[in-house]
Amino acid sequence: MYKYEWVVQDLQSKLIQGTWKEGQNLPSIRQLSDTYQCSKSTIIRAYAELERQHLIYAIPQSGYYVVKQEKQNTKSNVQTINFSSTTPDPALFPYRDFQHCLNQAIDRYKNDLFTYGTPQGLPSLIKVLQQQLANHQIFASTKQIVVTSGVQQALSVLTTMSFPNKKHMVLVEQPSYHLFLRMLQLRKVSTLGIERTADGLDLNQLEYLFRTKPIKFFYTMPRFHNPLGTSLAQKEKKTLANLAKRYQVYIVEDDYLMDLEGNAKADPIFSYQNEYLIYLKSFSKILFPGLRVGVVILPNKLISDFIHYKRTHDIDSSMLSQASLEIYIQNGMYQYHRQKIRTAYQLRMQKLHELLTSLPIEDYISYPSIQTGAHTHLTIDQPISLEKLQKKLATQHIIVGNIRENYFENHPHKNIVRLNVSNVHESNMEKGVTTVLKEVKHISNLYRRQFF
Numbered sequence: 001m002y003k004y005e006w007v008v009q010d011l012q013s014k015l016i017q018g019t020w021k022e023g024q025n026l027p028s029i030r031q032l033s034d035t036y037q038c039s040k041s042t043i044i045r046a047y048a049e050l051e052r053q054h055l056i057y058a059i060p061q062s063g064y065y066v067v068k069q070e071k072q073n074t075k076s077n078v079q080t081i082n083f084s085s086t087t088p089d090p091a092l093f094p095y096r097d098f099q100h101c102l103n104q105a106i107d108r109y110k111n112d113l114f115t116y117g118t119p120q121g122l123p124s125l126i127k128v129l130q131q132q133l134a135n136h137q138i139f140a141s142t143k144q145i146v147v148t149s150g151v152q153q154a155l156s157v158l159t160t161m162s163f164p165n166k167k168h169m170v171l172v173e174q175p176s177y178h179l180f181l182r183m184l185q186l187r188k189v190s191t192l193g194i195e196r197t198a199d200g201l202d203l204n205q206l207e208y209l210f211r212t213k214p215i216k217f218f219y220t221m222p223r224f225h226n227p228l229g230t231s232l233a234q235k236e237k238k239t240l241a242n243l244a245k246r247y248q249v250y251i252v253e254d255d256y257l258m259d260l261e262g263n264a265k266a267d268p269i270f271s272y273q274n275e276y277l278i279y280l281k282s283f284s285k286i287l288f289p290g291l292r293v294g295v296v297i298l299p300n301k302l303i304s305d306f307i308h309y310k311r312t313h314d315i316d317s318s319m320l321s322q323a324s325l326e327i328y329i330q331n332g333m334y335q336y337h338r339q340k341i342r343t344a345y346q347l348r349m350q351k352l353h354e355l356l357t358s359l360p361i362e363d364y365i366s367y368p369s370i371q372t373g374a375h376t377h378l379t380i381d382q383p384i385s386l387e388k389l390q391k392k393l394a395t396q397h398i399i400v401g402n403i404r405e406n407y408f409e410n411h412p413h414k415n416i417v418r419l420n421v422s423n424v425h426e427s428n429m430e431k432g433v434t435t436v437l438k439e440v441k442h443i444s445n446l447y448r449r450q451f452f
Helices: 003-017 029-036 040-052 095-108 123-134 151-160 178-186 203-212 234-247 300-314 319-330 333-358 386-394 426-451
Strands: 056-059 063-066 145-148 169-174 191-197 215-220 250-254 277-282 294-297 375-380 416-420
Touching: 003 029, 003 040, 003 333, 029 040, 040 056, 095 319, 095 333, 123 145, 123 294, 123 319, 145 151, 145 300, 151 178, 151 250, 151 277, 151 294, 151 300, 169 178, 191 203, 203 215, 203 234, 215 234, 234 250, 319 333, 333 375, 333 426, 375 426, 386 426, 416 426
Parallel strands: 169 191, 169 215, 215 250, 250 277
Antiparallel strands: 056 063, 145 294, 277 294, 375 416
16 A cells, blocks of 8 residues: 555544544644655645545645535434444545546447446446456356346346256345345245354254255355344355255355455355355445446356346346446546445444443343444343334434344344444444443333333
């Protein structure tokens, strides 16, 4: 990393952490030059980059200042602490950069925008994605890569089409991605659930199901599981790949938060390549959901059928979104934005972890040790009403996630509260977590007095 890049990244972190408040005058170029032991031109260039990102602004003859963020609610000064939202933080999104890419895409592909593309996706984007994914131990030929209108469409196609193993059941972790569960139920697909806990999967039970049930594919999120936030160990991932091959069960690996991974040795299941592994990648959580671009990497035997079924879904995915993403990646903006988001979320997750380890936690509340990703969870080992907890917290302007919708309707579920940090700043973390724990204790005490 060049000195200039390191300075920009460090200043970004300080701005995100609130080292300087909104509207505050930043240190002079000379002061930062001494602090970072670099030339003044490096600091000038770093300030220019931060100004371009709308994080700071310059006043001639006065200096640089922190940009004041627009408030979402102008009718009230009360700030809501939202641990439920899974969308990316709008304050971290480089609007001007992506607007520039959109304009470039229109100019570069203006003729193609008036015709249908290919169901597989924009060929130039596929080549860019192939190179980018290879940096994360995901190696595939361009013919294996298909661009979809978000991961949801890829799951829809995979659920609809038949597979070479001639099986029909879909096995899903419990809990899991709630919209996929609803899709399976609406289509009346034969399903099975297997419990996923903070400790992972029961691999013996998984092998039993693979061996005895006609499972078409197993849908799993090994990295930063939705909604638990936990990740499988490399040993478990390798075992999953081996079981898939042994019992001819396809594994659909949803790697939707791959961009937040800080461990270079945390490879996906797909890195243990065989003909039964399907890989999904989303851009919704690192950029924005409205982009509607997802990626699926398929075994050779599934490519033709997948493209055929996809063509009946949408003919092709948005050319404008694909072209803009291609330019955004090629210009190095994606990598830069990815690092910024990862740094911001890591600081928030570390703060959340520090709070959970330092605050008094009741013996009926447990949580996993997670310091990366974007979310974690609290398991409450008492049959309290999560709906009542949510309503009580809402009166104090705190929103938490209830993951009951992340289970099949007939599957036993636990009392789990999801805590997502993507839209919660470190400055609000202590108040939010303390209030959540206090209300959990209060409702638990009411339950015990009522029934014991």
